Amino acid sequence: MTALLVTLFLPLLGALLLLFFKSENKGLIKNTALGISLLTFVVSVFLMLGFNSNNPGFQFIYEAVWISAFDAGFRIGLDGMSLLLVMLTTFITPIAILSSFDSIKKREKEYYVMVLILQFAMTGVFVSLDLFLFYIFWELILIPMYFIIGIWGGKDRLYATVKFFLFTVVGSLFMLIAVVWLGYYAGSEILNLSNGFTTNYLVIKELHDRIPVDLQEWMFLAFALSFLIKVPLFPLHTWLPDAHTEAPTPGSVILAGVLLKMGTYGLIRFNIEIFPVASMNYSGIISTLAVVGIIYGALVAMVQTDIKRLVAYSSVSHLGFVVLGIFAMTAEGFQGAIIQMVNHGLSTGMLFLCVGMLYERRHTRLISEYGGIAKVMPNFAVMFAIAMFASVGLPGLNGFIGEFLTLKGAFDSKILGSYWYTIFGATGVIFAAVYLLWMYQRVMFGTVDNPANKNLPDLTSKEWAMLVPIVIFIVWIGIYPNTFLKISDASTKQLVNKIEMIKFNKPAYELPEIKPADKNIKK
């Protein structure tokens, strides 16, 4: 519990601390920001060690009275799914900060304050057990992200940041309506609370069978709109390529690494948990869109001339797998979706870092400007290759596990009830191989035609420090995914049981009994 509070609030305290530094003190500011984010990561490792993966429920629960008139509390806690995403956040942020050292050259103090606030809000999204708190964190993300893209971004940053902002806010306002509606409905119609309102997630998630289906569907749509914009699902994705292309490298890393996962996380946590029946009713439509997105994203990525844009479209494609896995509503599907979220964070984050390194050296992202880089920067070529293969889904690296599980989940799904999703979805894997390998070939192989590319320096030690930790996890998940799958195993099985109980009246899995006494103790 203490560890969770520290993980959540340490970045915020760090941001406040930075405010007291003088802007001229750039070295100190950079190192403090990095130190705080590393410290947060260390604390979050304790979370992982203290986590009991046999317990499907929430752990490290902390509740504080906040607004009694609303029964909106400061409620936080973790289950297996959110733990992995919190770990991803605490892991990616220091790397993003490290990569900012060279790429951010103006107004450093404000920048690092923004990044730390962003980390605070992202962690908050993943640990909130209260709809109201969740909404606040969700909106809080926008503010630092708006400035990070808008101030430190590329040429068309204003257009990109406004587009990003408007898309996200439109979605989240509909979510707000649904939160309020649900809060009132649960508070006054179902539970008859004295104040007529509650946003306690732990209470609300048990009420799914008492919300009429038509109401469920409206609220489902409102929540889903918000989350699917964030994911982003085809055809709501148009903000993503612009935002990615214009964001500074660390911004892209965080955007791809963590921010997009908030959407998919929200789908599992709120849409499926609270509105299971509506989710089943809409699973076909959303899965179809996910498959369309997989193929569309891949095809559009193929014709890109800008490397960063290409990677951005590959995100659209990859996140399609995640959504497909979620709406398969099987244990493999959920597990695959969660591990694929982590994978995408690692591999796409690394791809963006690599693109950023090229950009730092040449100040262009056009594929045609490059060629034969492998000869000039051999070490970089290896690293870029690992990131690319992880993204393609080569067996032995992490991407394979996620894509395989989501596709298998969709294949076995009784709720989707059709193989076609899997068959079409699987073509996305092939397309991914085509566009990524083709891009790699054009950038890395061939002769060094462009004289500007002749004398590029290879990886610096700082860059090694960014890439190696990611590679470790890419290989780890690829070879022995059980370390991570085990964490979210119990939670996903419990969720599947809930769905199967509704659909078939019997649970699919047996879960070990948890005695209250050893809830938080590792076995």
Place this chain on the structure above:
Amino acid sequence: MNWYNIVFYLFALIVLVSAAGVVFSRKMMYAAFSLLFTFFGVAGLYVLLNADFIAVTQIMVYIGGILILIIFGVMLTSKFTDLEIKSGTTGTVQYVLAGISTIIVAAALIIMYLNVDWVQNPVPELESTVKPIGILLMTKYFLAFQVAAILLLLAFIGAAKIARRK
């Protein structure tokens, strides 16, 4: 048709015709003089309603005070006496639109007047209304009376402020 009605329609006609004169006359001076008859006609209507105090007030304040001030103002600023008043845009469209909306409003009001069951207080014996009004102003409407005084004071301050050069 008794005398009461004849007198009423007479005053009503004066009010209507002279009010039309105020609106339609193009010269400031004519408009001001037409207004005199409007005020006078209204005062006559008040008399018919046994509202003697209001009628006298109407004559003293509006005709004796306000209207004289207006005419003085017009005459002192000699430029205005012959000035033709022009409104900005008066095309056919505006006339038609204004006509239609006037007819709608008038129709609505007429329908309303014909259908409403108006409260009819019994006509009191002929006696002066000054005393009851005075008592009401000092008892039931005491606060309103005082607020009206404050309102006038504020208007006075405002007028002084506007009139001051700097």
Place this chain on the structure above:
Amino acid sequence: MYNAVVNELIGSLGLIKPELALLVTFVVVIIADLIFKNNKVNLGLSILGTIVSGIFLIGMSGTNTSAFANLIAVDPFSEFFKYLILISTLIVLVMSEFSEELHNRDVWMGEYYMLVLGMALGMFLLAGATNLIMIYLALETMSMSSYILSGYTKEIKRSSEASLKYVIFGSLSSGIMIYGMSILFGMTGSLDLYAIQSYLAANGFFQPAIFISGLMVIAGFAYKISAVPFHFWTPDVYEGSPITITAYLSVASKAAGFAVLVRFIKLTFFDAAGSSDESWIMMNSIPWDMVLAVLAVATMTLGNIVALWQSNVKRMLAYSSIAHAGYLLMGIVVMTNTGLMSILVYFFFYLLMNFGAFIVVMLFAHKIGSEEMDDYEGIGYQAPVLASLLTLFLVSLTGLPPTAGFIGKLVLFGAVLDSGWYWLAVIGVLNSVVSLYYYAKVVRNMWLRKVDNGKGTLKFSIQSQALVMVLGIPTLVFGLFFGPIMRWAEHSVRIFLGN
């Protein structure tokens, strides 16, 4: 013979102590202005009087009765609005001290304080008025002062123009209102809202007549809260007036307008005995809720859409304040005490954020000599503290967390959803999205354009920054801890319903 009446009058005097304090201050300032001819003395006396009035108000908290033979009600509902008016008045008085516009070119400030106090007095009476005559007089007292104040810097052409426009439209709407009142009087034979209500309840009536007269009276109030289609004066007057007065009109005068609107509708058209907190029972078949809903939708939509095209920040805030009136009207549409509470909460937060935004705009105008959005480019780096606060106020006006404005919208939309007006809530939310765009435009210009414009930092006095802070900190704090305000508003929805 009249002893009993006189005794009641004397007793009633005790119930209007806050108003009397304002009145005495008003008179004292007039005299002091003659004797001392010193603005500082006038300002000091005005602030002192406002505070004394506030102390009296605190002393009377919880009173729920009627005074001066039902001319005004002294109830928690009016008390809440009186606090809003007092706080606004205090802010305006202090804000005027920083205004260069007013202290420029020998503008004599003596009348300014008198008129502000007179206006506050008018609004106080309006918040409690329960008699048509009283409503009219209080409204005129407030209007008369605001006409003059909006043209206070009459040497500036657009200020006189604003004033004249305000007077002409204002007289027209007053005329319509008093015509409606006279019809209402003709039908019921009474000016007292309680008596009108019981007469209407006891007798069958030609419904269109009630509808027309009610609508005419409401038009007079709608003018004050600048609801569409009675909003024409708003942008020009807001742009032309001294900015202190613009802020005052957009908050305090709007608050008083809402107070009287709610009270008039509730007391006249609803069954006093049959209504519960959850739902008010309408007495006749006229769908007042639908009328108000249409008014609300038109107001917020028009306000927001026109605000989109504005390039002047002051004018943009003027249109956005029209839009906010539209949101607030939704709280009346639902016709429940929850809706009423949401209006109160929203108003309190609206006061903080709107005043905050106006003050920052004023301070910026002093330094850069412009209120144009384009001139705000890069100002975030020239004046980081004030620009951050303006950002906060604009975010709050949009209604995003973690600011007070978000809570206001949340409570408001919650009340609307709770009573089943789903389409209204959806339109409200879509409007918020539109508003996001123009508020974000200012933020974008301040922070994202001309990031390094090389201009030096702008210096602002500590006092002026402190004033903005006083509004900014609550805007943030109430975004996270709003329980006290909610409870206060909950206690304040009680309208005195007659003996």
